[in-house]
Amino acid sequence: xxxxxxxxxxxxxxxxxxxxxxxxxxxxxxxxxxxxxxxxxxxxxxxxxxxxxxxxxxxxxxxxxxxxxxxxxxxxxxxxxxxxxxxxxxxxxxxxxxxxxxxxxxxxxxxxxxxxxxxxxxxxxxxxxxxxxxxxxxxxxxxxxxxxxxxxxxxxxxxxxxxxxxxxxxxxxxxxxxxxxxxxxxxxxxxxxxxxxxxxxxxxxxxxxxxxxxxxxxxxxxxxxxxxxxxxxxxxxxxxxxxxxxxxxxxxxxxxxxxxxxxxxxxxxxxxxxx
Amino acid sequence: xxxxxxxxxxxxxxxxxxxxxxxxxxxxxxxxxxxxxxxxxxxxxxxxxxxxxxxxxxxxxxxxxxxxxxxxxxxxxxxxxxxxxxxxxxxxxxxxxxxxxxxxxxxxxxxxxxxxxxxxxxxxxxxxxxxxxxxxxxxxxxxxxxxxxxxxxxxxxxxxxxxxxxxxxxxxxxxxxxxxxxxxxxxxxxxxxxxxxxxxxxxxxxxxxxxxxxxxxxxxxxxxxxxxxxxxxxxxxxxxxxxxxxxxxxxxxxxxxxxxxxxxxxxxxxxxxxxxxxxxxxxxxxxxxxxxxxxxxxxxxxxxxxxxxxxxxxxxxxxxxxxxxxxxxxxxxxxxxxxxxxxxxxxxxxxxxxxxxxxxxxxxxxxxxxxxxxxxxxxxxxxxxxxxxxxxxxxxxxxxxxxxxxxxxxxxxxxxxxxxxxxxxxxxxxxxxxxxxxxxxxxxxxx
Numbered sequence: 001x002x003x004x005x006x007x008x009x010x011x012x013x014x015x016x017x018x019x020x021x022x023x024x025x026x027x028x029x030x031x032x033x034x035x036x037x038x039x040x041x042x043x044x045x046x047x048x049x050x051x052x053x054x055x056x057x058x059x060x061x062x063x064x065x066x067x068x069x070x071x072x073x074x075x076x077x078x079x080x081x082x083x084x085x086x087x088x089x090x091x092x093x094x095x096x097x098x099x100x101x102x103x104x105x106x107x108x109x110x111x112x113x114x115x116x117x118x119x120x121x122x123x124x125x126x127x128x129x130x131x132x133x134x135x136x137x138x139x140x141x142x143x144x145x146x147x148x149x150x151x152x153x154x155x156x157x158x159x160x161x162x163x164x165x166x167x168x169x170x171x172x173x174x175x176x177x178x179x180x181x182x183x184x185x186x187x188x189x190x191x192x193x194x195x196x197x198x199x200x201x202x203x204x205x206x207x208x209x210x211x212x213x214x215x216x217x218x219x220x221x222x223x224x225x226x227x228x229x230x231x232x233x234x235x236x237x238x239x240x241x242x243x244x245x246x247x248x249x250x251x252x253x254x255x256x257x258x259x260x261x262x263x264x265x266x267x268x269x270x271x272x273x274x275x
Numbered sequence: 276x277x278x279x280x281x282x283x284x285x286x287x288x289x290x291x292x293x294x295x296x297x298x299x300x301x302x303x304x305x306x307x308x309x310x311x312x313x314x315x316x317x318x319x320x321x322x323x324x325x326x327x328x329x330x331x332x333x334x335x336x337x338x339x340x341x342x343x344x345x346x347x348x349x350x351x352x353x354x355x356x357x358x359x360x361x362x363x364x365x366x367x368x369x370x371x372x373x374x375x376x377x378x379x380x381x382x383x384x385x386x387x388x389x390x391x392x393x394x395x396x397x398x399x400x401x402x403x404x405x406x407x408x409x410x411x412x413x414x415x416x417x418x419x420x421x422x423x424x425x426x427x428x429x430x431x432x433x434x435x436x437x438x439x440x441x442x443x444x445x446x447x448x449x450x451x452x453x454x455x456x457x458x459x460x461x462x463x464x465x466x467x468x469x470x471x472x473x474x475x476x477x478x479x480x481x482x483x484x485x486x487x488x489x490x491x492x493x494x495x496x497x498x499x500x501x502x503x504x505x506x507x508x509x510x511x512x513x514x515x516x517x518x519x520x521x522x523x524x525x526x527x528x529x530x531x532x533x534x535x536x537x538x539x540x541x542x543x544x545x546x547x548x549x550x551x552x553x554x555x556x557x558x559x560x561x562x563x564x565x566x567x568x569x570x571x572x573x574x575x576x577x578x579x580x581x582x583x584x585x586x587x588x589x590x591x592x593x594x595x596x597x598x599x600x601x602x603x604x605x606x607x608x609x610x611x612x613x614x615x616x617x618x619x620x621x622x623x624x625x626x627x628x629x630x631x632x633x634x635x636x637x638x639x640x641x642x643x644x645x646x647x648x649x650x651x652x653x654x655x656x657x658x659x660x661x662x663x664x665x666x667x668x669x670x671x672x673x674x675x676x677x678x679x680x681x682x683x684x685x686x687x688x689x690x691x692x693x694x695x696x697x698x699x700x701x702x703x704x705x706x707x708x709x710x711x712x713x714x715x716x717x718x719x720x721x722x
Binding site: 082131134135157161166168181214216233 | 650
């Protein structure tokens with residue numbers, strides 16, 4: 001089957017001849033039928049300025065397809081207009097109806113645009129190309145002009161399509177850091193808290209007794225163990241865990257009980273003047 | 276005797292290791308009409324050179340079965356019988372879907388005839404033209420039939436799957452329009468000038484009428500696919516061929532222009548390499564997460580911790596049949612998710628550590644069950660997905676900042692009280708005697 005067709009076509013191609021596009025012309029008409037722009041299309045050279053359509057204007061394109069040798073009108077199998085957006089690679093193919101006499105007329109009415117038009121969300125120019133293909137004649141492809149259409153909705157994308165591209169980065173907004181008062185205020189406040197010591201020490205220097213028994217063997221161990229308790233609680237604040245504090249406190253309690261008992265009984269003896 | 280058998284086994288194992296060029300296995304079932312079986316010998320030889328073991332089966336044969344005891348019998352299945360309307364009982368659209376579930380890769384051929392495969396294609400979001408309308412193109416001018424088209428791969432085709440500078444590929448078959456499905460991987464598009472039509476008897480007016488009927492009335496232009504891959508979410512790959520003639524010896528040897536052989540043979544190898552998971556195959560080797568300046572992972576992280584997340588990715592190397600560390604992914608992203616992603620940041624490759632991608636970020640100040648999610652899907656590549664759950668908790672009772680300057684006065688007060696107590700105790704205990712004498716004297720007076 002496949003091998004037969006080329007032979008058949010070879011026979012055809014010997015007779016293949018050229019097609020020509022005659023009197024191509026486009027017209028842009030306004031919504032009320034008034035003509036806005038009408039120009040013949042140059043086939044040899046693509047015009048530099050694009051054709052722009054606004055609002056509900058209509059683009060009408062007419063031309064005739066003729067056999068180049070006989071000049072008779074021809075209706076080829078394929079007469080397509082291709083609207084191609086080079087930026088997005090979106091494409092629309094629109095077949096053009098050609099009469100058996102070769103006359104072709106294409107209307108692009110923006111109030112009801114054909115579904116095949118590619119979406120133009122950014123108003124990128126569409127390259128308009130005419131393809132004429134026929135089994136009898138040589139194929140013909142003509143770049144007509146660039147067309148700028150009003151902005152349209154972008155092509156609908158699958159909801160999952162987003163996950164096939166890098167997604168926008170997300171930064172977490174953190175709560176602001178807690179504010180601290182100036183250290184100077186804290187330092188002054190510490191001074192105020194310690195201020196009573198001045199009064200206390202001042203008055204105490206007048207009335208306080210001299211710790212004459214400080215190094216007495218019955219008193220000193222108890223004072224030291226009280227100091228150890230204070231140190232233990234201070235260390236608890238710095239970094240010890242509760243369990244450790246209870247353990248060390250329990251260990252420390254035993255000597256404290258005995259030294260305390262001894263110290264208080266010796267003081268009691270002093271007070272009662274038993275000594 | 277025993278040792279000889281062991282040597283044999285070892286040799287067989289070694290041979291399969293050397294031969295296995297696909298990442299998933301090297302057994303291939305080719306379902307082909309017996310009278311066309313010899314048409315594809317270049318394609319078969321290409322597969323055999325790659326180390327595949329081919330098994331042939333006529334469409335109506337009952338054996339070998341494609342699925343036995345719920346296990347896929349072959350790693351890959353190629354159905355070249357594209358015009359067959361009646362297959363054996365075990366080759367149905369449903370069984371092909373089951374094969375995909377079993378991660379078997381498929382190459383399926385379409386034709387202008389209405390076959391079970393043609394009715395399966397819409398399930399893969401491929402929209403076929405009506406039966407009997409192949410793709411034809413009068414461009415470029417050539418001696419061949421309009422339905423035998425030389426197609427030059429463009430930059431919009433799957434450049435990662437196909438060889439660079441691939442010569443034009445002869446194609447004869449049906450095109451398909453694409454539904455809106457991101458899992459599709461278009462491998463080769465139709466030329467812009469081509470369209471689907473009856474070869475003989477197709478009239479110009481019929482084309483215009485078809486287009487006016489609606490959006491899908493006319494199959495034309497470069498938005499159509501002719502060879503299209505589909506990668507299922509489980510990683511199984513399917514390639515739909517618009518026509519199996521693409522793989523024939525005749526088209527592989529036909530010249531596209533004087534002295535230039537067509538790219539069909541190379542194209543067939545590229546397509547088979549992608550479908551049978553030789554090329555563009557990645558895997559995640561391992562992931563790591565830990566605190567900055569720590570080495571091991573934590574069971575639990577605290578809000579506002581600085582976390583390090585690393586992922587190791589390998590790519591399959593079909594030449595050596597090994598997995599090699601791969602640092603070529605430029606757009607990997609990490610999400611730190613609790614219901615919604617709270618943080619999404621890029622996961623760049625680490626220079627000097629092949630295959631390692633790493634990022635550091637601060638855990639959000641919200642506690643809950645979070646997930647490190649890497650979900651990388653790109654057309655043609657294996658989908659990478661990794662999700663690791665970690666709880667993020669508020670600081671423990673002793674995890675908050677301490678010794679704040681605002682609290683200095685309170686510390687001073689407490690320390691001051693303690694000191695005063697100690698000082699008072701010491702003086703009261705040690706200095707009692709002097710007072711005791713005075714008091715004793717007073718007491719004596721009152722007595």
